[in-house]
Amino acid sequence: MVNPLMNFEPKLERSNPGYDWILKEIATLEPFYFLKLNHGFWERLVQIQKLGYELADIDALNSEQIAEIEKVTGVSDSYFVEDGFLSELLYLFKAYRPQENSFVFVSSLQPWPLSDRVEGTPMQSSSRCLKLISDYVFPDLIRFSHSNGFTGYEFKKALIDNDLSRFFQGINDRKVIVLCNQRNRKIFDHLAIQNLTFIIAHERQARLKRLEIFDDLIEEIANSEGNLPIVVSMVGGALATWLGFKLNEHQANCQYIDVGAAFYAFVKGDAGKRGWMKAYAAQLSNAISSMNLPQEITRLYAPDGGSLTTQLIELANSTGVNEPRKLSLNSEDAKFNGGQVGFTENKAYDFNRLKDYIDFAGKANHRAKGRPVIRLLEKAVHLMLSLSPSRYVIALNSEISARYIAAAVNQVVAGKPHIKWLSSEFSNLSMSCGILGYPVIAPSDCEGRLDLQALGNIPPDTFDGVIYTNVFAQHSNWTDVFSWCKANGKAMFVDNSIGLFDRPAVNLQEDAPIEVISCDHTQPWGGSEGGFLICNEEEAYIARSLTNDGVGVGENNLTIAHVGANYQLSDLAASSILCRLETLESWTFFYQSQERRVKSLIIDSGLSLAPFTGQTQPRSSRAFTPFISPAPVSIIESDMNALCRKSYKPFKAQQSHYFGNERAQKLYENLVCISNNPFNRHISNEEYVELLTSSIVFSR
Structure with a gap:
């Protein structure tokens, strides 16, 4: 389920000149070739150069060198370098000379619209990639593709724009040869194309079998009985390009179109999984649902009954909260002028959804401690983190409050009027004030993590408990520190402020240390202000007692700092966090x-x-x-x-x-x-x- 008010998808102009050119050329019934290679290929060449190999000598490498290249470039066992594929392709680039046929080769660094801004491509030096393009691609091909607005992602853009039907209509009454594998042929199995032939390539061995595929293709083109065939290539960028150059060299009489990975949007197991499919999920869902395709394809874009979003909405609904309103992507209510540039996201609030939660609280007429919206938030977090039944979530009004309560709970459990805490140098500033004030400072290692080896050198009588900071959420391996604390009789809690989904297996156990998590507006999952404790049942009882005027903590603990302090989360803050988690x-x-x-x-x-x-x-x-x-x-x-x-x-x-x-x-x-x-x-x-x-x- 997509909530348009919280919809992050880029909105694109309906302009696709390269696609328009392809459709126009199809109608001419004249031979042409449309080929493309995006960032992945050029990045691999840069990686090969960085390993110290000359591309001109690539066919002289031994098996060990080839194995090293294919491992580093992530193409092991796919015959990218092995069996001479890459050297052949680079030769075809250099040997290209214009023929009478229209020939378009788009060499780009973007695999889909706005990929350079949304996810950042390439992940190798752009200047080095562009230099390789200028070295290997015939200059007139570069000029033509640039001047005519080709992008290399024409078919992905057409699908996002819900414009793919024009292509299917254009090829419907033609002889069509589809180069594909067993998985991505799915869409053509459902199209009513009368004259359709498949040439199936093995996903892993297609490059090894390239000459067989080429011969089969030449034979199929020759057997087209005077009908100019359309070849739809879906066998991967580098191989599709190799085939296109070979066909052009052979002056094969066909219309050759490399559609890239666009049609994986119709394949179970791939649909919705690739970057461009996630970036434009709602628009793809809207397009595919309107294409009159079989249910087995359209249901790939139906709301996922097992998704986290669906589970959280069902949880809220089961407690009496209305289901969220479903808005059209073009609804006036869905238009939001936020999305400001800056360090922290300027979050859009869905006021209709907020009202659902506030109305739920109003029906219960229970706005004091233990409010139903707060309990619902705690259940939602427990569900989304897949915590064990022995672990509890306590929602408080800030992460700082959560730290103070974590410290106070440890005091009650230890039966001590005061605990002297130890923390690493690389910690949050609030560690040095309030109930945590004047801690013992232990060294951090070169990655900012608490240095456990140095911890053993600090006099044990100088501290009673350890605060472990999960620095940048990239040190979620505190099992060794927890084991050390248990062995040495020390209390412990974890400042896991920015690690909502980050914890070791030990923290799913009942005796695991308390975790503190932030959910204020600076966190991607946060809204307004808030914090969570993750703890066991006894600690949860104590935490609730400490924030309920100390009721139930025992007379001996009434002098502990922060007993009775009002750290309750407001209904509005809890509702805003729930809205954010749902999306x-x-x-x-x-x-x-x-x-x-x-x-x-x-x-x-x-x-x-x-x-x-x-x-x-x-x-x-x-x-x-x-x-x-x-x-x-x-x-x-x-x-x-x-x-x-x-x-x-x-x-x-x-x-x-x-x-x-x-x-x-x-x-x-x-x-x-x-x-x-x-x-x-x-x-x-x-x-x-x-x-x-x-x-x-x-x-x-």
């Missing part, structure tokens, strides 16, 4: 893709930055991506260029409590966090790099 599947792809884009931009920017990685790969969408420089960097912030910031500023403890090593300070000085706001796609790559260059100052 998680609409925005997750765009956050994670923008992170990829930022990494791609840095490759081309010339900035001395590299992704700052940890010991685990984040599963949660992140509001920003950390990068590290070999030298200290500072940020010039303004409203115009606030795309990057600093994060995790180390704090100092009293000298007697400080056991750090200044490593965290150096990390902080050399780190910069760049926004993953999906709507930064409104900035061109050139503008983005210019803004970063003007914002980041490198020390000499």
